[in-house]
Amino acid sequence: DIQMTQSPSSLSASVGDRVTITCRASQSIRSCLNWYQQKPGKAPKLLIYAASSLQSGVPSRFSGSESGTDFTLTISSLQPEDFATYYCHQSYGTPQTFGQGTKLEIK
Amino acid sequence: QVQLQESGPGLVKPSETLSLTCTVSGGSISSHYWSWIRQPPGKGLEWIGHIYYSGNTNYNPSLKSRVTISVDTSKIQFSLKVSSVTAADTAVYYCARATASGGWLYYFDYWGQGTLVTVSS
Numbered sequence: 001d002i003q004m005t006q007s008p009s010s011l012s013a014s015v016g017d018r019v020t021i022t023c024r025a026s027q028s029i030r031s032c033l034n035w036y037q038q039k040p041g042k043a044p045k046l047l048i049y050a051a052s053s054l055q056s057g058v059p060s061r062f063s064g065s066e067s068g069t070d071f072t073l074t075i076s077s078l079q080p081e082d083f084a085t086y087y088c089h090q091s092y093g094t095p096q097t098f099g100q101g102t103k104l105e106i107k
Numbered sequence: 108q109v110q111l112q113e114s115g116p117g118l119v120k121p122s123e124t125l126s127l128t129c130t131v132s133g134g135s136i137s138s139h140y141w142s143w144i145r146q147p148p149g150k151g152l153e154w155i156g157h158i159y160y161s162g163n164t165n166y167n168p169s170l171k172s173r174v175t176i177s178v179d180t181s182k183i184q185f186s187l188k189v190s191s192v193t194a195a196d197t198a199v200y201y202c203a204r205a206t207a208s209g210g211w212l213y214y215f216d217y218w219g220q221g222t223l224v225t226v227s228s
Contacts, residue, residue: 044218050214094168098151101152
């Protein structure tokens with residue numbers, strides 16, 4: 001299985017901060033990397049697909065990038081509604097796998 | 108607007124079969140992959156498998172021997188069966204639509220709200 005190592009596992013930040021979450025794949029996954037946001041008791045919501053494409057309706061403060069097997073989700077200026085858990089997801093290999101999640105909390 | 112809704116028993120006895128159905132509304136079941144994903148309480152996400160509208164399936168090898176996903180295009184529904192369940196199968200089960208393109212682009216763009224299934228006697 002392709003392992004997705006997400007870091008950090010938790011993060012405290014303030015409104016207005018710039019935040020970066022990283023996901024490292026255990027092997028090449030091309031650009032088959034997606035990012036989701038999940039709030040308590042809710043289903044995940046797609047933010048970024050194909051490493052850097054912004055899903056329709058998602059604010060432009062969210063962005064994604066890649067460098068080899070390292071993928072990054074950046075939130076340029078945190079808003080109150082952004083405090084949630086974030087997951088990366090690789091769709092290159094079977095089984096598809098998710099990172100373990102990053103819980104973003106208010107400082 | 109595409110909507111997905113899971114339905115099925117919330118409590119299943121050990122060794123029995125878990126059965127869930129996902130009803131799709133607001134869109135066609137054609138030309139997409141239809142997936143099941145689960146999340147044990149307080150834990151991360153696990154992909155169970157998917158079915159293409161034509162009926163082709165792909166399963167997580169760790170669950171493959173116990174999982175069956177089927178589709179009913181006339182009812183615009185797809186279903187999940189997990190046999191011989193144990194407490195380790197207790198989770199919130201999500202159905203989701205995957206959009207795929209170019210042989211490599213693939214992402215879950217619509218999700219159901221999720222349904223908690225508890226395995227307990």
